[in-house]
Amino acid sequence: MRTKLHVLIFITLFFTASLANAAGAKDFALTDYHSSEHLVSLNDFKGKVVYLDFWASWCKPCRTSFPWMNDMQAKYGEQGFEVISINLDQDKSSIAAFLKSYPASFRILLDPQGEVASDYELVGMPSSYLIDKKGNLRKTHTGFFIKNKPEYEKEIIALLAE
Amino acid sequence: MQLSKSKKIGALLATATCTLLNAGAQAQETKSENDWKFDTAILYYGETDRVSLLEGVISATKDFGDQHILNTKLVIDSLTGASATGAVAQPYAQTFSRPSGNGQYTTSPNELPLDDTFRDTRLALSANWTQPIYKDTRVNVGGNVSREYDYLSVGANVSAERDFYNKNTTALFGLSYQFDSIDPVGGRPIPLSTMVVNNGQFGAGDAGEEAFEAAFEQTRIDGSDDKSTVDALFGLTQVINRRMIVQLNYSYSNSSGYLNDPYKLLSLVNENGETQSIVHENRPDSRAKHSVYAQTKYAFDNAVADVSYRFATDDWDIQSHTIDSRLRYNLTETDYIQPHVRYYQQSEADFYRPFLNEGEALPSVASADYRLGEMTAITVGLKYGHKMNNGHEWGVRAEYYQQDPKNAGFESIGVLATQDLYPSVKAFILQFNYNF
Amino acid sequence: MNTRKIQTVKMPNKKANTRLFSALCVITALQLGGCANLGVQPWERDLLAKDEMALNADAVDIGLDEHIYFSKEGTSGGRSFAGGGCGCN
Secondary structure, eight states: OHHHHHHHHHHHHHHHHHHHHHHBOOOOEEEESSOOSSEEEGGGGTTSEEEEEEEOTTOHHHHHHHHHHHHHHHHHGGGTEEEEEEEOOSSTHHHHHHHHHSOOOSEEEEOTTOHHHHHTTOOSBSEEEEEOTTSBEEEEEESOOGGGHHHHHHHHHHHHHO | OHHHHHHHHHHHHHHHHHHHHHHHHTTOOSSGGGSOEEEEEEEEEEETTSOEEEEEEEEEEEEOSTTOEEEEEEEEEEEESOEEOSOOOOSSOEEEEOTTSSOEEEEOTTOOOEEOOOOEEEEEEEEEEEEEEETTEEEEEEEEEEEETTEEEEEEEEEEEEEETTTTEEEEEEEEEEEEEEOOTTSEEOTTOBOOOOSSTTOSHHHHHHHHHHHHHTTEEOSOEEEEEEEEEEEEEEEEETTEEEEEEEEEEEEEEOOOOTTOEEEEEOTTSOEEEEEEOBOOSEEEEEEEEEEEEEEOSSEEEEEEEEEEEETTOOEEEEEEEEEEEESSSSEEEEEEEEEEEEOOOTTBOSSEETTSOOOSSBBOOGGGSOEEEEEEEEEEEEEOTTSOEEEEEEEEEEEEEOOOSOOOOGGGGGSOSSOOEEEEEEEEEEEO | OOOOOOOOOOOOHHHHHHHHHHHHHHHHHHHHHHHTTSOOOGGGOTTTTSGGGSTTTTHHHHHHHHHHHHHHSSOOOOOOOOSOSOOBO
């Protein structure tokens, strides 16, 4: 009888833990492109809605996503919204050239070895993840499509309203 | 004649260009990504003492967003010069009738008979549309039309490609259909008919001329004929690692209809290799081809190597091997050179005959066109490219192309032993391209 | 005296085609079977994304060359341009 209870508790705990892990977006600690003084981690932004975007200078759809992300940051920043972009270029010098043509008003973090990209199980470039105020991963987008921009914006508004 | 053709082509070109530019005018976005991108080139191809070609290409591409891409291409080319007809050289002068029947040309002793009536301008237009239709799946549809004096070609193609394994693998299937209509100068020659040459046997003056024309007409079929070609392509592309990608394609092609070259001839020679008459060629009315193509591209730190091999075989018994390699070497951020080497080898068609023997029965299909014979060819070239500050690019390419037809085992009897029946064809290629 | 070819031993077409087909099957099977292990992560396509690594790089040059070889030789075609590149979207 007690063994059965133990097993039941264990299974419940296991599933709860799994669910918690699946829902909670993995934390990271990366260098900021503009200032390499201290590391930036996801936990720093608890309480905010985070749009986590993985990009690289060689990714063509990223050129279309940058102006849109600038717009979103400007529009919803005051309401507690933060765009955090993670760059995956192996060669840091490519970033400067890209930013000249496609400037970014949002945070850029560096992940040249792709460790965080691995953690987030990226299946395509670019990839974006919407994380709610509690730090849970709510939406995953692979690729950036112009026709989906209104939908992406709706999702941000919905999470801000929570 | 030539001038009026040019005027027509000019008008066509202007209309086509206007259409191209107007299509882009509506959707002007501020982002340079979605502007029209143009790749233009002008190419000169010149064989020593033979054919010269001048060709211009304008290719325009526009991304309408989310990988909806339109490409249109305009090609104009102008061919001049003399081509080998397939008739053999002789130690005597030879006279041939022009394909139109209007006039004749003479070949000097010990010279390869070349027909220099080829002055043709071709205009070709093509358009292709690509878009995603499902996750990881894209379709492409296209059409093309091409026009020259004696030739009209229209075609359509459709293909679908799908990515697997995080886009490391891509599979492609494509189908195309091409319809060609040929209306040769002077009508189509009756296959294997004897060429009528006016050596004075028809008498003098207008009556003689008329008699010749009547006899000439007897060997011609009026009107056009056509051919249809269906192609199927299966392709597999695989990313090997961060630096390397490979591709493997299998394609099948089936043509049927009028596959002859109406301007090609065969010499009918006697036991001593002396030409007794000239006969028009005849090819089978169908051709089924298979080809396997493998390509690798490898990215070095400052260079990209591209090596490919193609094996082709068909039911005309032509088998060929092609090895093509390019190495793009970046000299600086903005300049590169690209050496190019290509080797080609083919075996002769089973109906290929360098000449026909008077004593033997006339075969039902025969051609002396060296392009269906045994040969090897080599191309060696170098390209230099430069990217300008405004993002435009220009390049210049120079190549040398030499074809070496070979004797596929036919005995050069009598006087033919004194002639060069398989002369090499040497050509220079010069291309200038500008992308913006 | 005849113009018949000096006897060259050539494989009959059927056999050549069967061999070709078998080789293709083997290569394709290998390709597909080994596919899952080959390749790169989506963020490792920096070199593949370069314009010069695209399968349709120099498309205009290749188109011009194909036209020349189609006119001067007995074989034509075979290429395709799918796959490779950035792998984005």
